[in-house]
Amino acid sequence: MKQFLDFCANRGGGLLGTWLKLPTLATVEMLGQAGFDYLVIDMEHAPHSLDQVYQFIFATQASGMAALVRLADHSGSDIQRLLDSGADGLLAPRMTSVETAERLTRQMVFSPNGERGLGTTSRAGSWGLTPMADYLKRGDEQCLRMVQLESWDTVEAVEDYLEIPTVSGVFIGHGDLYLSSGKSSSDPEVRKLTQRVADAARASGKLSGAAAATPEEAKIYTEMGYSLVMVSNDATIFAKAAAAAVAESRAR
Numbered sequence: 706m707k708q709f710l711d712f713c714a715n716r717g718g719g720l721l722g723t724w725l726k727l728p729t730l731a732t733v734e735m736l737g738q739a740g741f742d743y744l745v746i747d748m749e750h751a752p753h754s755l756d757q758v759y760q761f762i763f764a765t766q767a768s769g770m771a772a773l774v775r776l777a778d779h780s781g782s783d784i785q786r787l788l789d790s791g792a793d794g795l796l797a798p799r800m801t802s803v804e805t806a807e808r809l810t811r812q813m814v815f816s817p818n819g820e821r822g823l824g825t826t827s828r829a830g831s832w833g834l835t836p837m838a839d840y841l842k843r844g845d846e847q848c849l850r851m852v853q854l855e856s857w858d859t860v861e862a863v864e865d866y867l868e869i870p871t872v873s874g875v876f877i878g879h880g881d882l883y884l885s886s887g888k889s890s891s892d893p894e895v896r897k898l899t900q901r902v903a904d905a906a907r908a909s910g911k912l913s914g915a916a917a918a919t920p921e922e923a924k925i926y927t928e929m930g931y932s933l934v935m936v937s938n939d940a941t942i943f944a945k946a947a948a949a950a951v952a953e954s955r956a957r
Contacts, residue, residue, distance in 0.1 A: 707771045708847045709793040710873065713912060716742075719927045722773070724916070724938035726751040730764050732939045737768025744770055745935065748777040749798050755783060759790045763828075766791070773849060779805055784812045789827035794849025796876060796914075803865050806852045810871035813850045815841055819871060849873055851914055851933075854902070855881035863902050867909040874912030874932065877902045890922065903930045 713720060722743040723736060728751070736744060746753060746761045753761070758774060765772035771793040776783065779797070787795060797809045811819040821844065826833040830840045850871060854860045855878030866875055877899055879890040888895045899915065906913035907930055914933035917923035923936040937945075 707766070707793055708843065709771050709849055710847050710912075712771065713932055718912075718930065718932040720771075720933050721923070722770075722933060722935045723942070724751075724775075724935060725761060725765075726938050726940045727943070728753060728757055730760065732943075733761060733764040734768050736939060737765070737770050741770055743773055743793070743933070745773045745775050745796060747775050747938075748783070749775050755786060758787065762787075762790050762792050766793075773851075775853075776809075779809065781809050781812050784809070785822060785824070788813060788821065788844065788848065789824040789829050791828040792848070794851065794873075796849075796851045796853055798853045798878070799855050799881065800852045800859050800866065801856075803862070803869065806866055806872060807869050810850045810852065810869065813848065814871050815844055818845070849912065851876050851912065853878045856885040857882065857898075860898055860902065863905045864909075867905055867911055872911070874914060875902060875906055876914035876916075876933075879916065890918075899926070900929050906932070 720742040722741055722745060725733065725744045725746045733744065744765045746758050748758060762772040773794045773796060774787050774792050775796040775798055784795065795813060797806065800806050813819065813821060815821045824830060825835065825837060825840050829844070851874035852866055852872055853876040854863060854866065860877055860882060863875055866872055882895065883889055903913045912932040915926040915931050916935040917926055918937060920936055923934050926934045
């Protein structure tokens with residue numbers, strides 16, 4: 706398990722990751738060997754059960770990457786168990802209000818500053834072997850608590866989300882932003898807003914995240930100063946490689 710926020714700071718941002726959607730451990734190992742810095746295990750748009758996510762967290766970290774998890778919804782019912790499983794951080798999708806962001810991220814912080822319960826005998830506490838002070842410090846100071854801003858109104862309110870003490874990062878969701886605005890990630894207005902998110906996060910001393918469809922787009926976000934940049938996802942990477950292999954073989 707990484708000291709994730711220190712890892713980000715030491716690298717100076719620009720960490721490269723991808724979404725984990727395929728329910729197979731082999732994919733995790735291959736992505737680690739490919740050189741990704743972290744994976745985001747997707748519970749929102751993939752059919753992963755809690756048991757599977759537990760195994761993915763272990764496999765991701767064993768493959769040399771940080772293991773982040775995107776929550777399925779706003780219920781917060783899985784937060785305690787995901788953190789007890791040793792996840793390096795959580796992403797909360799589709800923020801609709803500052804109050805929702807505060808409610809969810811408070812569940813990721815130990816009492817009295819938050820609502821997370823003590824679980825030192827879990828994997829996060831090395832089954833009771835981690836000293837209490839180290840266990841609490843990792844939970845409060847090293848686990849990422851990132852909220853996804855995915856509508857025009859919420860992205861424009863980025864500074865309000867960054868002011869929440871329990872939020873350690875913001876993530877701009879270009880997919881749903883397109884649905885609410887009709888503007889793609891390459892639209893000049895969207896590019897300007899995307900830069901604003903990175904700048905606001907940097908000014909507040911917090912992290913920023915963005916997802917790209919292609920390596921070319923990922924490079925744009927890295928150059929904007931994003932802390933965490935995601936490129937494609939495991940399923941699409943495999944599907945496109947397979948389709949290209951078939952097309953090239955038939956052409957020859």
